[in-house]
Amino acid sequence: MAIIGEITHTTTYRYAKPVTFGTHRAMFLPRRGASTRLLRWSASTSLPSKVHWITDARSNAVTVMDFSEPGSELTFTFKVRGIYFGVKGLETFPLEPRAEEVPVQYTPDEWTDLAGYLRPHADDPDGSHAAWTKSFVAGDQDRTADVLRRMLGLFRSEFSYRGRDAEGTQSPGETLRTKSGTCRDFAWLMIETLRRLGFAARFVSGYLYDAALDGGAVGMTGSGATHAWVQVFLPGAGWLDYDPTNSLSAGFDLIPVAIARHPGQAVPLAGSWFGDSGDYLGMSINVAVRKLSEMLDPSEG
Template identity: 65%
Template structure:
């Protein structure tokens, strides 16, 4: 089964007086892989703009925007229609024996490829993160999936989700101290904790689709918005999704756009402007995701053999 959906992401910056804009960097277009396909997309701005597309070091799709005139308002509108095949359950991909218990044993080739995702990125001078992490491992050998689920559940159940308009991501120690955070803070805490257990983890930025919104109901935390979660590399299963904000590991809710070693690498839209300090008024972000159709599973009995001429 797959889901066809429409996505719209509109970012608006407002200023007291006309300002000029430096280069902006947009990361909106998903790198779908086997998880789906892009049917159509567009990126528009309200003022003249030159767009250049590139892939960054992690193969994320990046758009570089160069503006040619000043304005009091900058509006960047991204639209996409996509097909999402969903994230299969971990049971569909049994772990290699060397991944069943912590510490996971990576091969030399895996270690070379994954080392930047295994090394912790943040400092922990007072040891609060390390102490918190130790609570999830009882002895020399712990079932890997049990540890992952215990940590995900602990973040979901013991911390308070608190949205904020200030850009950026809290340090894991700050999230533990405040006992609250956004989806980005939750994901970053789990990533840096798991890295201290020797697991390869990466930060994922994307969107959270929630079918409840289609019926006008109250959705999941952070639904209908940009979202962040964790991917953990487990030999035999590959990169597996863990969303501590909503306790999601499979299904159709998570639509991946980009991956990173740390949150600062995948800000959806970033750039500079030039004017007086008091010119900046505010920023507004509107995201909507609407399901158009659900397609049935592919019936292999109806497939045309490769040797049959069309």
């Protein structure tokens, strides 16, 4: 089965008086692959801009926008329509024997290719993160599937989602101390924990499709905004998605846009402006991910 869907991502910045703008870069285009076929997409701004597209070192699509006119309001509108192929309710996956227990045994070639995703990035000055990491392999709980399942369960039972307007991502230590954070904070803590256990893990930014919203029901955490989660490389299965915010691990729900070693490499929209520090009045973001129709996957006959 496949879903034809449409994403509309709008961001508006407001200022007390006209300011000038530097180059802005956006990541909104879903990554092409076996599960995604893009039909059309567009990027527009409320002020005149020159737009071009590039790919970064991780093959993420980046939209680059340059401005020549000042303004007191700047709106970015990104739209994309595509076909997403997925399997709903897939909870099991094949693993090679060397990936069934912690630590995973990667081959020399895999170590070379995955090195950037294996090394922990964040500091742990008081050792609290290391202690929390060890709790996942205590006793007989050292099978890969059990560790991943238990980790998702702890995020659901012990952590509270807390949105905030401030930019950036909390350190894993801060998220662990407060037991709260955003989807980016939870993803970053999970990634650094997995790396300390010997897993190759990377940060993913993208969108969350929530079928409940199609019917007007209350949606999952992270709906209506950009979302972030984790991918883990397991020999035999490849890169697998895990969303600690919603305890998701498969299906149509997660639409990847950018992959990165750390959250700072996958910012949905970033740029500069020039004016007085008090000119900035705030920003608003609206993301709509909706299903247009369903279709039969051609591979299913």
